[in-house]
Amino acid sequence: MTPEKELLLKQLTAVQESLLWKVEGLSDDELRRPMTPTGTNLIGIVKHLTGITGGYLCEAFGRDREKPPHEYDEELFFGLDLWATPDESTDELVGAYRRACADGARAIEELDLDTVGTHHTGSEVTLREMILTVLLDTTRHTGHADVVRELTDGRVGSRPGDPMSPDDPEYLRMYRARITGEIDRDTWMTYVRNRPDHDPSA
Template sequence: MAGSCRMIDEFAKDNLHKRLRRDREALLWKIDGLSEYDARRPLTATGTNLLGLVKHVATVEARYFGEVFDRPSPEPLCRWQESDGSDQWAAENETRDQIVGFYRRTWEHSDATINELALDAPGHVPWWSEPHPNTNLFAIMVHVLGETIRHAGHADILREGIDGRTGVRAENEQPIDEEARAAYFAKIEQAARTAAPTKA
């Protein structure tokens, strides 16, 4: 029975880890080929921007697979209590290569944590409120995967708004058929207008 549980744990860990690696790459692809301005500029009223999403997810991952398991990230991070939102945008003196490099080095540190610990390895998240700050590797893998997927989705929409590119990786990208897209858009717009109540 114990051997069977270990097999299930390894299967779960391997699948979560594969998905995390896939979605990390998808997020990075969203800044591929963009000008510095388009990679950095705010694209929503709250300032959401593509390079900032990469920086934010890198910081989130560095914290969760680092200090939560008493394996601090080798990257310099401000104390979580002092976080001021600067992890969500790129300052003028930060290059794209620096931020992408930080994210890739974070992957190495996170992957080492994932590979070396069991799924039930205990962790402690000091920024989670009582009574739930104590956790384990499985819960953190699910949490970080959720964060990565969420922000990769944000990035997908932002990138589509810049130049129409969509998808999770370059090899799956199809040429953009502007006419087909316009027809599809019009179909959805018409359905929305038809469903909306008419004014008396």
């Protein structure tokens, strides 16, 4: 692979793995539960990105992809790919996303970045354009999943053991107090500097 292609695939794979981590360890009800006024839910994010990933990285370039039944349903145009119906298994939806990611990765590995394909609107696109489109959309929706997961059970971070997301209720309480102005800068900095894990060289 070229360095550019390797970098694009690495970044896409990382954000896809982050999204999959966001849906681990939750009940079926928690995965389906709408968590915002617009109905954002974790399994809907996964379902949506399955179509985006397979459609843009495989179908657009004449490659076979797994096409789920809901893509033939008129309700798709009214948001059907953003939530799961009662007869859709959440395990199967997550599995379908994993397969779409694997199919997309193979397309990236096997095709040249300048390969020309056809977008579903009929316009010509290159593989490079479609990788960037999928990366952008996946990153955007994984950010939504970050917030939804935190609201669901408090899990934060982009991966297991993420050092940028401390699992420390006291730290989070003080951080929030600094944001809201309940404590001033000096109080906050004194607290941070006196923490056992503080690294003065950081």
